Amino acid sequence: MPLFEAVLLALQTIRTQKLKSFFTMLGVCIGVTFLIAVVSIVEGMSQYMENDLVGKLIAVNTFEVRSRPNFTPGNTSEETWREYQRRPRIMEQDIAPIVAALPAEALWAPMSSDGNIAATTLTGRPKAVQAYNTTRTYFEIKKMGVTSGRVFSPQEDATGSLVVVIGKDVKDHFFENVDPIGRELRLGNLPYTVIGVAESQGSAFGQSFDKFIVAPFSSPLRRLTNRQRGVVDAVMVKSPTEAIMNASMADVGEVMRSVRKLRPGQKDNFVLETSSSALSFFAKIKQYMLLAGVVLPAIGLIVGAIVIMNIMLVAVAERTREIGVRKSLGARRRDIMAQFLVESTTLSIFGAGIGVALGAALAKIIAAVSPLPASVALWSVIVAVLVGAGVGIIAGVYPASRASRLDPVVALRSE
Amino acid sequence: MSTQPAPEALTVTAERRVVAAAEGVAPEKDWIIVTRGITRQYEMGGEIVRALRGVDLAVRRNEYVAIMGPSGSGKSTLMNLIGCLDTPSSGEYWLNGKQVSTMTDDALAHVRNKEIGFVFQTFNLLPRASALQNVELPLVYAGVSSGERKKRASQALERVQLAERMLHKPNELSGGQRQRVAIARALVNEPSILLADEPTGNLDSQTSEEIMRVFESLSEQGQTVIMVTHEPDIAAHARRVVVLRDGVIASDDSGEAFRSRMGQGH
Ligand SMILES: Nc1ncnc2c1ncn2[C@@H]1O[C@H](COP(=O)(O)OP(=O)(O)OP(=O)(O)O)[C@@H](O)[C@H]1O
Numbered sequence A: 001m002p003l004f005e006a007v008l009l010a011l012q013t014i015r016t017q018k019l020k021s022f023f024t025m026l027g028v029c030i031g032v033t034f035l036i037a038v039v040s041i042v043e044g045m046s047q048y049m050e051n052d053l054v055g056k057l058i059a060v061n062t063f064e065v066r067s068r069p070n071f072t073p074g075n076t077s078e079e080t081w082r083e084y085q086r087r088p089r090i091m092e093q094d095i096a097p098i099v100a101a102l103p104a105e106a107l108w109a110p111m112s113s114d115g116n117i118a119a120t121t122l123t124g125r126p127k128a129v130q131a132y133n134t135t136r137t138y139f140e141i142k143k144m145g146v147t148s149g150r151v152f153s154p155q156e157d158a159t160g161s162l163v164v165v166i167g168k169d170v171k172d173h174f175f176e177n178v179d180p181i182g183r184e185l186r187l188g189n190l191p192y193t194v195i196g197v198a199e200s201q202g203s204a205f206g207q208s209f210d211k212f213i214v215a216p217f218s219s220p221l222r223r224l225t226n227r228q229r230g231v232v233d234a235v236m237v238k239s240p241t242e243a244i245m246n247a248s249m250a251d252v253g254e255v256m257r258s259v260r261k262l263r264p265g266q267k268d269n270f271v272l273e274t275s276s277s278a279l280s281f282f283a284k285i286k287q288y289m290l291l292a293g294v295v296l297p298a299i300g301l302i303v304g305a306i307v308i309m310n311i312m313l314v315a316v317a318e319r320t321r322e323i324g325v326r327k328s329l330g331a332r333r334r335d336i337m338a339q340f341l342v343e344s345t346t347l348s349i350f351g352a353g354i355g356v357a358l359g360a361a362l363a364k365i366i367a368a369v370s371p372l373p374a375s376v377a378l379w380s381v382i383v384a385v386l387v388g389a390g391v392g393i394i395a396g397v398y399p400a401s402r403a404s405r406l407d408p409v410v411a412l413r414s415e
Numbered sequence B: 001m002s003t004q005p006a007p008e009a010l011t012v013t014a015e016r017r018v019v020a021a022a023e024g025v026a027p028e029k030d031w032i033i034v035t036r037g038i039t040r041q042y043e044m045g046g047e048i049v050r051a052l053r054g055v056d057l058a059v060r061r062n063e064y065v066a067i068m069g070p071s072g073s074g075k076s077t078l079m080n081l082i083g084c085l086d087t088p089s090s091g092e093y094w095l096n097g098k099q100v101s102t103m104t105d106d107a108l109a110h111v112r113n114k115e116i117g118f119v120f121q122t123f124n125l126l127p128r129a130s131a132l133q134n135v136e137l138p139l140v141y142a143g144v145s146s147g148e149r150k151k152r153a154s155q156a157l158e159r160v161q162l163a164e165r166m167l168h169k170p171n172e173l174s175g176g177q178r179q180r181v182a183i184a185r186a187l188v189n190e191p192s193i194l195l196a197d198e199p200t201g202n203l204d205s206q207t208s209e210e211i212m213r214v215f216e217s218l219s220e221q222g223q224t225v226i227m228v229t230h231e232p233d234i235a236a237h238a239r240r241v242v243v244l245r246d247g248v249i250a251s252d253d254s255g256e257a258f259r260s261r262m263g264q265g266h
């Protein structure tokens, strides 16, 4: 019997026993639902991390010279933390040797930042903002445009003028229905003039990225973002290509080692952080989550396989006479084998298919009601269907081979 | 009981004996079934049940043979062997010039599909399939394409006057109609022989008559038929009656001789 016929036969059998078939495929269905849901969320998060979040925090082909990593894995040891605390900070006088090591086409910007700076206006309620002291190149590196106004001029940069570019949330908080350009925003008791509103940077996990203000590097705000004089949080360097970035990182690493007078063999007491090094900690989390996303559904699938195997054994017993009739009409062993294997596989693939739909729906629902993003990966759908087929075949082999080995005379005599 | 057989019947019987005795030799094409000393025994809890104890049977193409005998005499066992559903414990079985007693499982399945049409007492239709789908089954295993299958299956149903009931399920058909579906299914692959094990055993006498007429007309069209029956009336339709007793052939007569013997027995 050709495969096509066997599939038709299986579909017909499933159709005539809808409820039973449904319960048979339930285990596989649930397993696959969870597989798809978990993988979709992990995949969604990692896509988000890779494309949006980290890309936004640390731009593409960009590295940051820092004394310690900005992104640290959750399992960083106490000892490592203490070592980070002891490290010397990056100082203003380090900038010149770093920049000297860069090729002409590289963009760079020093940056100092504090996440909890109070901003206020004469009339509005104060609001805590993420404040940055940096140069106008920062906007170029981050590819951050303005929706209204402008970014700093070179003069404002050089003189450290009292001007700010504000994020969308800050604009909405202080200047809801008015044009903020030219208005005053007070930071550390000094009046800054708003000269631009930055494009929205989006949000992740319910956290908005628009609660920030950017002021020129040498503006007085710097005393708040770094209390210790001369300290810089980071020097950002953007290269046109990844290769140039890697070469620059090697050069800057050497420069920093000589600035810090490190002997060969001594470990770096600074970091050159890239988006991929920031991602590496996420990669670990992703591994654990994927493991959970595979182990839990695997249990469901094993249960599903056992259920299918049992139901198929019952089906073989119930249909012993049918098997006898088919054999008496010329069905060979492999025809009977194929019939039951295709039936269990079709059931299982059906279950997997429903599971894919339910899992995708579940992922979308989770994404809608929680800050977790979700993205249904094609590979997970393919894996789910293959797993479904595999479960069906494995669960069907034993019952099918029992059916195929039935003696026709005995089978025909059964009730 | 000791009626002298007609002279020409004797020669036929002698001829059958010769064919059945020629061990190891393929019979001529005209002998569609030749069994030589076939036995079949079952083991039942250490005890050996000898269902057949050496049956020599030779059937020519186009013959219509009734097999009779008391319950437990081995009729069904013999039919299952002839129908290649079972293999003999010993002895030779030649079907259509090929020795099937040594065939593999798959080869037997092929023979069942191509050479044999089996009609059972209990119809053995698949309950969830329509009459047409039931009749299509042998063609499915013969690898016939779907369109061709439908055509041939509906032709077979027409031959048994069931053209209008093609799409009915077995439980929507009367016993006689079910048995006619089963006959159509047995015939659809144009088998060399049509086997029927008590085909009217589950039917009332009027319906039995109807089914017997179907077999008779098939026989008249040249179909080889072997049928097990308990009813002497039904056996009388056949042109040859083989009587089994305790796993061996007790008598093998022409229908007329059988009838006259039955008549004398009364
Ligand atoms: N599978 C089996 N296992 C054990 N013994 C069997 C088996 N099949 C048949 N027999 C025995 O073989 C003998 C012949 O059985 P068979 O079914 O051929 O008789 P029958 O002539 O068809 O009887 P009936 O007229 O009742 O149908 C009986 O004694 C029966 O009990």
Ligand SMILES: [Mg+2]
Pocket: B075, B076, B077
């Ligand atoms: Mg019987």
